[in-house]
Amino acid sequence: MSFPDSFDWLPQAPLQRLDLDWLSQAGVKVAVLRLDLIDPLISGNKWFKLTEHLATARQCGATGIISLGGAHSNHLHALAAAGRRFAFPTVGLLRGHPQDTPTVRDLQRFGMQVHWLGYAGYRERHSPGFWAPWQAQYPELYPVPEGGGGLAGASGCRPLLQQVQQQLPALGWSDYHGWWLAAGTGTTLAGLVLAEAGAHPVYGALAVPADHGVAQQVADILQEAGLNSGRYELLDSSRGGFAKVDAELREFIQLSERYSGLPLEPLYTGKALLALQAQVLAGRFAAGSRLIFVHTGGLQGRRGFADQA
Template sequence: MPIQIPHWRPEAPLQKLTLPWLEAAGVELACLRLDLVDPLVSGNKWFKLAPYLEQAAAIGAQGLISLGGAHSNHLHALAAAGQRFGFESVGLLRGEVQQTPTVDDLQRMGMQLHWLGYGGYRARHQPDFWTPWLARYVGFQVVGEGGLGLQGARGCSCLLAMAEAQLADIGWPDFDAWWLAAGTGTTLAGLLLAEQRRQVFGAQAVPSGHGVASQVATLLNEAGASGRSFQLIEAARAGFARLDEPLHQFILETEQASGVPLEPVYTGKALMALRDFCKSGQLARGSRLIFIHTGGLQGRRALMGASADYTQV
């Protein structure tokens, strides 16, 4: 059965955060809680997926096929959306067969999985990579790794209006800048497509060699918006999806102080990078920032222990 366009337009609340290091720096922070839009189709993932679903419906596609790792938030949200909205989903996974909490969920939600090994996964950028898969899954819509692509970016442009509509609710006439984690740079690019005047900071959750800057530049160029400026901040620490003890402690302390759950791959690192940015005096006192909580709480389970049930944080 061809995909039907879901009539679901989630909204995320804007919540002010009060933390000691923010007060010391004289900086105000509000969090756009994308983690609250849904327990499974969570965070920025839906906003990146929605345009692909619209395209799939327009061409009469049977399902969606994408890539990711054994802990992928993107595949998790895709599988959950497929289960909820009644379309088939296929995941091509990095590495060898393994069972993780995420993989367990993907299987339970009905996603068809194929393990590519590491060499096979590295071939995903080759021009003929998708040919055999689309021959096997005829009529499926391809979605880039992590939702990467101009469609995914455009799906995130609505976050600007979503936040601006709630400024009066938190007593802000305006704000100065955005702060968010960057993995593929898709959400960052989408925000830049909408934002005309405020500063945008992307905290790189991946090492600098992963090409976030070039990916964002490519997306902006494709959209005819190559003049938009942004600043990338190093936040990968020991590497992608690595959890060291200072980060672990920061997450626990911040959650206790704010009541906002974090995970160590993206949101924890991004907020820790903002703390360090504030401590180094790189933001003027009186600055107001919006931090985008990009979700991904299901990833807590693998890195923060079996007790870290993301549905109960």
Template sequence: MGPFDWLPIAPLEPLHLDWLNGIELAVLRLDRIDPLISGNKWFKLTEHLRQAEQAGARGIISLGGAYSNHLHALAAAGERFGFATVGLLRGHPQDTPTVLDLKAFGMHLHWLGYAGYRARHGADFWLPWREQYPQLYPVPEGGGGLPGALGCAVLVEQVRGQLSKLGWDAYDAWWLAAGTGTTLAGLALAEAGAHPVYGAMAVPDDHGVAQNVGAIVAGGYELLEASRGGFAKADAALLDFMQTTERATGLPLEPLYTGKALLALKQQIEAGRFSPGTRLIFVHTGGLQGRRGFTG
């Protein structure tokens, strides 16, 4: 496997919105690192790929849904860098735009149904798959766990290296969506308490975000509810906010993660959480390919 030394620099851009009320906001555009291997997914994969290479694996087997950003980036990376990929998918066979891409990228798919997918956290879940694909390295859903977090830790260095082009000498905090919490955990690890990391949870509490993050890092972060009724739930207010924001700034958003996170930030600013002059880094975690199948 390999090479996996590709480490793109995500551009840091100022974002001007009328509701910021004196707060300065910059966006780390992970959505702009690559047309296909986009967002935080590549960063979460890098350490997993290094471990796979060290283990002598010929490819990766991982999990996700029919619109999975993680599987989409993994399959695209497999095609580009020449390693095998297998995807274990939630639900029953369907040809979403994402699934069609996975097939085009050469990923071999297995549909687990819903009960089969819920069993993914079981102690023996991977046993039959390791037997069927002994040459492949298993990666958790979404590229999670400590390796995924360590891969995201480099984003702190990337931001610090670009502050001068904003005219900033420092920043005060991070703000991003949390789906598994892996990227948030990586930022908190790298910050080591220097700056707080705020995670707007795009999924309900029962998805285990707090447990995932707590298993990786002891502190330096705060999780806030932002799911707006559940994973992949989008109401009229969210969709209107996204449309208004995109029209005003040109920043593309999607309703599962980035849209919810930015709207949650607006609500927190309006509630007085941050004082004027605060400098915030908003992480655009990508996921724009998933917009193709979103119906509201």
């Protein structure tokens, strides 16, 4: 069995203006690349991050994919959905102990085989021998890093630059001054840094604390790609930890959705937009600045925070 050719093409994400009072008052213009709209299930940046991994798996003669994530993982959700749609097997190695979340129910409904690693077991995912027993158990499956990471995942995100450039004239923009997006593993950010090759800066609003190693993962990807430096910055926007959702964030999401119509979720896009607001209000970006905000999707994950968002 081989992977389908359907992943050989990339869906087009629309680029839309974001109208909010705090942007207007600062004279800063933002356009949102709506990756959340490209597909109802294989949504956000996940489609892009999967493309190169699936191509490599196909070249290796693998029949399916095994990967990792948490109980609300957007990556595993998209992977399981792709497996069901294109008829290839998927296995998910999950952080923690068995939980009954909307995402986990979807994984099982989509046909993904799920294994729970506990927390200590999941922390071993970067250890040299982590994959050996799983590859022995599933020799026909290709292993993909957490979040679809690595150089392959980053390379799959490079076409986002062209998608934005093609749509700038419709906004009346001749250029822009930088990118802003949430960073969970830093893979999409690394892909944009590679695509830009220094032309524009990329700002990553960290959805996880600094000790999660995102900075090192980005540096490793860029080094593997042969890029010794790039114009990017990581800002801690985790608000105390991954999946930490406080009252200020909940209120910000509700107000932003009400006034802009842009759907957000509390783990990534909500935190990223709130972090952007803080930087804009602090005068980080001069009046007249034009920024591209990447909506990385993840809206399915907000179901697990329905009482908080």
